[in-house]
Amino acid sequence: MPEASVLDRGEFVMTVCNSCRYCEQYCPVFPAMERRTSFAAGDLAYLANLCHNCGECLYACQYAPPHEFGINVPKTLAEIRVRSYESYCWPGALGAAFSHHSVSTALGLVAVFAAVLMGAGWVAHGGDLWRATAGDFYSVVPHDVMVGLFGSVGAFVLLAFGVGLRRFWQEVHSDSVPPSPTAARRALGDLLTMRHLHTTGVDCTSGVETRRPWRRWFHHCTFYGFMLCFASTSVAAIYDGVFGWIAPYGYASLPVVLGTVGGLGLLVGPVGLLAVRRKRDPELGDAEQTGMDESFIVLLLVTSATGIALLLLRNQPAMGTLLMVHLGAVLALFVTLPYGKFVHGLYRTAALLKYASESEAEERR
């Protein structure tokens, strides 16, 4: 459970909001709040993960600091959000990771993994590692090693996601009726468009009366870039496993095209997100999460940058080194997925599904 003082604060904030309700048309957090009269840990976790941190409600709030109530909904929900990540995470002991991320630990992890891989490569290949066969990644890391390593890490990550989601869902969705297909479609639409970041027709705020589209667009680049890279890997896995077509694939092949476009998205998106963060009013978030946020963005960036470098230089002698660095980055990204900022997407999706389900039930009444 998130620590009591944060939850107490959240309960007070939501109680003030619920007796004011001026913000009710900004986003789903407020209608969802109005459906409740008390705010237990599960309610707060749901509301916190429903919040897209657009920031409008801070500037509109007559009870924001310096008012003695000191209401700051985006910041309070951000604090509850990270504590919800910690409390639903599996295995629970790794929940401590969320508050210990930093850009240097992320880069350090990349370096360690790359070094271990290179060490293993050195043992296997000796000096040949630096003179690898043009474009043939498996000559550097054998096919079975690659599949075994990333397959097992991937399976573990999926298991961790599943347990976390299940814990979250059990707490926020107490009624036994599963969400309908309509609710699921609505939630998927909300997720893919992130429309609640700009519910009011314009974009999210970075300061008082300063609304900019960039945060949303850079997030879209990042999200869709990630999905395309994921699709690229999946297609490649099918090529390999089903058809027995072994990499490398040509520049015009589907895995390479998907990976290239996705990789570019993952270059532009993270760079943009890092830039807009610097221009955003710090009051809109929880400064203590900077490490968690930026380490994830940097890992995405390092992964895409090394991936694209690898593609461009795959016929060069540096390929072996680059491959090890890239795989180190991918590995660092993967093992931290369940214990870092990535999980916001999981709980956000579940919260959107809950909201769609709740709204549907209300509309039926």
Add this chain to the structure above:
Amino acid sequence: MISLHSDVLVIGGGNAALCAALTARQAGAAVTVLEHAPRACRGGNSRHTRNFRCAHDAPTDVLTDAYPEEEFLADLNRVTKGEGDPVLSRLLITRSTGCPAWMKQFGARFQSSLRGTLHLGRTNVFFLGGGKALMNTYYAAAERAGVRVEYDAEVIGLDIADGKFQSAQVRMGDRTQTVTAKAVVIAAGGYEANIEWLREAWGDAADNFIIRGTPFNTGTLLRLMLDAGAEPIGDPTQCHAVAVDARAPRFDGGIVTRLDSLPFGVVVNKLGERFYDEGEDAWPKRYAIWGRLVAAQPGQIAFSVVDAKVTGSFMPSVFPPVVAGTVRELAAKLELPAETLEATVTAFNQAVRPGTFDRATLDDCQTEGLTPPKSHWAQRIDTPPFWGYPLRPGITFTYLGLKVDDAARVVMADGRMAANIYAAGEIMAGNILRQGYVAGIGMTIGTVFGRIAGEGASHYAGG
């Protein structure tokens, strides 16, 4: 001493002030706004508002159906008992129609349709995010347009000669500046935050009043203008007051300190006795009499007592109820005489006649042979847990103001018009509102007369 000059000086920083400033600036005038509050607290009582009342003949993007001028006027006259200035009332209503479009040009945003609490989508336009969001929009528009805004700028003196404004003395930090202007718009609100002044009409009771809005509405400008020979209007002994939670902050508690539990139980004073019909009429219509009722009770405190049957019938309030398993225990927790409270509840329960409870209508649940009676929603208070809320009078605004003409020009006591002094907003609302209140009309008065004052002042300054 440094001197500052502009064409139009606007004193105040709420809705009326910003509407005047934006209008005058659009007309080409150099405009300075003096806001007493610091930037973080700017916007006067407008920051606590939510909507404004607007006449319209057909549905719009932000209003349903139609709200004809005649109906608006009838609603207004019903609460003011026809005492408002008929010319200004008519002008207000006619000019309200164009306000949403005017506001939108500065980026003002409205709720699309109402799911909210008051169900006023036909008569009232709701600001997206409320009044503070609107003030943020106006201030940003003013900055873009080149209006000079001074925060922490308190006007402490006016130099008015023969009904003509010359300059204002302004305290900014530890300096005092003289600000001159060709014309001035006074939109500095009422005096509800000035306890000393309230004591003139209310005596020591004023010490127990809670001020629902900004602590900056001290009435300095109203006093300066009256001292300079302006004609007063409105009843100095009246103010708009509702019953708020006694635990509310002294200032700026705004909307969340209101309590809607009153019609669903009994209300007792600190002697444990009832003193008024809690179910007299639909709550929104009776909401605003309870401030004065509580103010008239000993110690200016009262207590709303309800039982478990009705706790879901009213809007949650920000402070938790005092909860007890018996009426006697509740009395102890609220520090009320237990025997009297028990006797009051018993007598009430015995007087309750059977009926069908319906919070949405004037139902048939009433008492018989009880003084004072409870005319609707009377149900026995017998189901634990029992909830109690302490109540205090919460002042929203004052009625005493400056008399103006239909160009928002200030009328002097000798009957002449001030040459270049305009007033808008709460400081002149008494021209229209001598008593009572209709939801959202404060912002309508501020917007309409702010614009009229801005037009007049910029025209005077340019001519």
